[in-house]
Amino acid sequence: MFKKLYLMLVLAAALACNASPSKPAYKPLGPNDLKPDEQQSVVLTYVAKLITDYNYKKVPLNDSISNIIFNSYLKKLDENHNYLTQGDIKNIDQFRNILDDDIKAGNLNSVFYIFNIFQKRYNEYVNFSVAELNKNFDFTKNETYTYDRDSLPWAKSDDELHELWAKRVKYDLLNLKLTGKDLAANKVTLKKRYTNILSQSNKLSNQDVFQAFMDAFTEAIDPHTNYFNPSNAANFNIDMSRSLEGIGASLLSENEYVTIKSVTPGGPADRSKLVNADDRIIAVAQGKTGEWQDIVGWRIDNAIALIRGPKGTVVRLQLLAKSASPTAKPRVIELVREKIILKDISAKKDIRTYDSNGKKVKIGVISIPAFYLDFADYKAGNPNYKSTTRDVKLILDSLKKENVDGVVIDLRQNGGGSLMEAIELTGLFIKTGPVVQVRDARNQVEVDKDEDETVNYTGPLAIVVDRFSASASEIFSGAIQDYGRGLIIGTQTYGKGTVQNAIDLDKIIAPTLKDKLMSLTGKPKTVATGSQNKFGQLNLTIAKFYRISGSSTQHKGVIPDVQFPSIIPLDKYGEDTEPSALPFDMIAKTSYTTVGNFSTVIPELRKMHDERMATSQSYKYLLEDIQDAKKQDAEKSITLNEVDLKKQRDADEQKVFERNNLRRVALGLRPLKKGEAKPKNEDLDFLQKEAGQILTDYITLGNKTAVVNP
DSSP states (O other): OHHHHHHHHHHHHHHHOOOOOOOOOSSOOOTTSOOOOHHHHHHHHHHHHHHHHHOSSOOOOSHHHHHHHHHHHHHHHHTTSSSOBHHHHHHHGGGTTTHHHHHHHTOOHHHHHHHHHHHHHHHHHHHHHHHHTTSOOOTTSOOEEEOOOTTSOOBSSHHHHHHHHHHHHHHHHHHHHTTTOOHHHHHHHHHHHHHHHHHHHHTOOHHHHHHHHHHHHHHHHOTTOEEEOHHHHHHHHHHHHTEEEESSEEEEEETTEEEEEEEOTTSHHHHHTOOOTTOEEEEEEETTTOOOEEOTTOOHHHHHHHHOOOTTOEEEEEEEOTTSOTTOOOEEEEEEOEEEEGGGOOOEEEEEEEEETTEEEEEEEEEOOOBOBOHHHHHHTOTTOOBHHHHHHHHHHHHHHTTOSEEEEEOTTOOOBOHHHHHHHHHTTSSSEEEEEEEETTOOEEEEEEOOOOOSOOSOEEEEEOTTOOTHHHHHHHHHHHHTOSEEEESOOOOOOEEEEEEETHHHHGGGHHHHHHHHHSSOOOOOOSSSOSSOEEEEEEEEEEOTTSBBOTTTOOOOSEEOOOSSOTTTSSGGGOTTOOOOOBOOOOOOOOSOOOTTTHHHHHHHHHHHHHTOHHHHHHHHHHHHHHHHHHOOEEEOOHHHHHHHHHHHHHHHHHHHHHHHHHTTOOOOOTTOOOOTTOOOOHHHHHHHHHHHHHHHHOSSSOOOOO
16 A cells, blocks of 8 residues: 555656746845755745645645744754843744745745854854853852743843853853863863864754754644654665664754663664763763864764764763753763664563462563564565564563463563564464554555464463554554453553654656756756765655554553553653544444453552552652653753852752662662662662562462453
């Protein structure tokens, strides 16, 4: 189905894109401003046509969507309201309701005009910060610095922003001062940091501007329709090929910090147990003795280039946890780069033993990091191709030999992957039947089924999910729940229930680009050809997933039978937090036969879980951690008084130290001394342990729900 639709998109778009350019920009671009090029204009018109004609979510390009794009673009440029004034906003507000017309015409002049105003302001305040370092600073005053301004109005004047930036410089100096260095050395460090920021700003290209605007445009349509410029398309496809050399972490830029977005299971960062999602990278050094390079404010691609490197080489990082106090001292870690082959990152097993009224219950735990599949080997007919289902089948065989009483499959942090693997993995636990329904933009529904009658495991089963379990994870866990084949435990999943098709724009644009550029410029153009992508890639939402029960996995995700409190903020992460997300809806259920029914036992399992948690110290600390994180997130400012800030930082560090030791004692581990490193391979996963206990409760209760001939 998807291949046919892809061909239809290509042919139709190649014939339909014939928009004419609009009038010149409303404001002239200066001689030193970044400017759009003709190729970007052509790409914009093609992408707009593909989105309006073939995206699953039918969104017309009108003034309403123009307003959304405008706001999104501003947010990407100055989310924290640190650079632009109310006067700047009044100036650029003239473009708020005309971006839709500009997009259809391929006119990017207004987009670049807005960006160039922002960049001038950006450079102005970085230069202001450098000059501010020449002043004297009094750290005994009771001043505060408001670092979180995204909900505040734009500054009324330059003077208001100058005051803000003066306090920011003072905060940066004070934070460095509390690490023990003298003021002169700290000023040198900050001057170098600010100079680096300015240097990175001046290295921005028109491709960076184009990408930022295209992100604002596509995200206004839906969260998973994305345009990638040629450079980003290459990085995307490297990720899809699941191979790179580095530390095994994906990065993003957040409020001028290079931030760990996710950690690759099995990579150097993951195995170190010292790197976590949302950690901010403050500085990078090469080798064991290389000089530290401050990367605060760096472009993300430049930071990645510094952190990645040949396998076997050493890189050192200074990390600051997002949950830590802003005044916390960065921790230093050392990693050896490796070639990260994601296809070699496999499902893994563990066995947990529980006591049930004096009887030992063995629970096999299978952790699945992604729904992976080596497509090249699969298509080539290699019988030993790498896949999630093949690996899990082998693990199930070994667990059965070890006489486990039940199996827990851990899908936490599993963002999905291969749809085929989600279907085939479900087939390991049922005889045959439908697994997922897919409805395309023409409202045609396709039912994807497991047709292999082999059942590899028939015993008690539980699936653990969290807020970052998405896509294929939701298809699998939703099918297991609909069939009554296993218990779902954890927190509400992400809610990503849409299907994207990756469209190589070279295949659409290149055949007609010469004529298109001729119509725009009146001059003939030579079109470069070859295997290298020239025009980027569009990931277009073309369909929607539905469970076999008829419910969409979109927006609502999968709701567990027994729920845990969410460490991941549900109001900040998930499809239902995305303004442009497709809604939840339902279609007709498909024909399937349930193999079990947990309705009578779930209330008892919830009761047993709640009673256990009422006296669990680990659970108490988990709830306290969640509340502390909410409190930290609600804070918008920080004191600039040295004595008060040091007291606050010392108290925060002591609290973290004591809380970690209390958590260790609750799990039966000895407390650590200050400065002592955590022993490796310790079992600190309280929630996974509790999931196994819930399955043990089910086994102990007996056959109150039968799984008949799965």
